[in-house]
Amino acid sequence: MKIYPPKALRWRHGRPLSVVLFAAAALSACSGESNKDAGQKPGAAVGYIVAGATSVPMAVTLSGRTVAFETSEVRPQVNGVIRKRFFTEGSLVKAGQPLFEVDPSLYRAAVNQAQANLASARASAEAAGVKAERYRPLAEMEAVAKQDYTDALSASRVAKAAIAQNAATLDTARINLRFTTVPAPISGRIGRSLVTVGALASASQTDPLAVIQRMDPIYVDMQQSAADLVALRRKLAEGGVQPGSTEVHLQLDGGTRYPQTGTVQFSEVTVDQTTGTVTLRARFPNPDGLLLPGMFVTAMFDQASDPNAILVPQNAVQRDFDGTAYVMLAGADNKAVRRKVIADRTYGENAVITSGLAKGDKVIVQGLNGLRQGAAIKAVASTAPQTVAPPKDGGAKGGAPGAPANKGG
Structure with a gap:
């Protein structure tokens, strides 16, 4: 005599009970294998560099304006009618050259x-x-x-x-x-004549007869915040930074680089009350007359150097939503460590870390996609021989695409 289970047990949602039990057993086995694989899964492969202190120039970019090396206003010293003009407007004149003649x-x-x-x-x-x-x-x-x-x-x-x-x-x-013969006080390029022949010249007149400017060499007056300058001088006094170079480079409007380099001459001893800036003056050769007085330019020079800065590739520095910079480090226990740093400037293709890192820290520069604090990693020096290949499972598991893997590993 055969005993059949109740009809409610024989069918489950329209399927035989045996099919349901088999599926449950299969899912249980798969789950067990998955958990076992997860426990044995190796950490994501990442590449790192070892942080080391180096001397990095502290470049500054300042706006400036060109100023003639010498400027002289040609003025009469006697009263009388202008009889002759001896120069061509816009030409170069030499000191002592006759320019005007007053009726003698x-x-x-x-x-x-x-x-x-x-x-x-x-x-x-x-x-x-x-x-x-x-x-x-x-x-x-x-x-x-x-x-x-x-x-x-x-x-x-x-x-x-x-x-x-x-x-x-x-x-x-x-x-x-x-x-009665009005000479050129200096050598340089003379502008347009501000009087004509037949005009009455007076020794007490306010307007000059013409203006001469010497433009080779030429000055560039740069404006720097007084607060930045005071902070720099404090760091120099404390030994935190070292004096930089006085060599200055210019960038003209449109991004054109001026071919000649200049030299910083001095800085003013007073602060402009309206702008809160201090004027720094640089001197540039101008043999071709490319720079004209009054031009706006951008000056760039290394004002100091930081001997204890750390350079890391820019892609290694990440930002929080509030703009705070951080890097990922390879910890001693093969875990990823998140570290906040101060990286407020760049040098070439690298970010300059001035705080947050120490010499010997292993900064992860490869395999950063999706990497989080405490994640298991397999750290490899980025300078070691490596092969880069996609994961066998198509990127569903393991490290991020492009993460380094040991050759032969």
């Missing part, structure tokens, strides 16, 4: 008058001197009053002083006559 008629007449006055004074002085010499023996013999001799001697001396006065007047007249 009145000044030539003044020279002639001064010469005549000087001749008269010399004649008077000669007569007074002869008279005093004649009175001297007579006064000794008391043939004339001694007072008469004293008066004659005094008149002779006054006449000699008149010679000196008239000679000085003649010199002044000659100087004024020379000033």
Whole structure:
């Protein structure tokens, strides 16, 4: 006699009970194998570099403006009408070269008058001197009053002083006559003429006749925050950083690099009250006249160097949502360690770590995708011979694509 199970047990959701039990057994076996594989799964392969301190320049980029090396305003020193102009606007002029001529008629007449006055004074002085010499023996013999001799001697001396006065007047007249030709005070490139022939020039006028600028060499005035400059000087005093190079590079509008390099000359001792900046001045050669006074430029130079900085590839530095930088380290127990760092600048293709890392730390630079704190890893030096191949399971398991794996491992 056969005993059949109840109908409710024979069918489960329209399937025979035996099928259900077989499926459950199969799932149990698979689950067991999966758990066993998970327990034996190796850590994700990652590549690391060993952190080491190195000297890294602290480059700064400052905005600046070009300034002529020398600037001179051509001004008249006498009054008169402009008769001639001797230069071509925009040309190069040399110091002492005549530029304008003021009507010299009145000044030539003044020279002639001064010469005549000087001749008269010399004649008077000669007569007074002869008279005093004649009175001297007579006064000794008391043939004339001694007072008469004293008066004659005094008149002779006054006449000699008149010679000196008239000679000085003649010199002044000659100087004024020379000033009627207006020369170039310095060598450089002269701009447009601000007066025309026939205009009245005055020694007290506010506007110059022309402006000359010397542009080779040329200055570049850069503006740096006073707070940054004070912080740098404090670090230099404490020994945290070392002095950098004074060599400066320029970038013009449009990204063009100026071919010549300059040198920092000095920094101002006062802070601009309106901008809170300090002016630094650099000197550049300008043989081709490419730089013109008043141009805006970007100056770049290594203001200092940090001897204790650590360089890591930029891809090794990651950011939190708040912008905080961190790196992943290979820990001693083959676990990934997350470490916050300060990386506020770059140097070439590397990020500069100024805080958070120590010499000897193993910074993971490969296999970072999906890597989290405490994850099991298999760390390999990034400089060791490696082969990079996709995982056998198509990337569903193991490390991130592109993670290094030991050759032959």
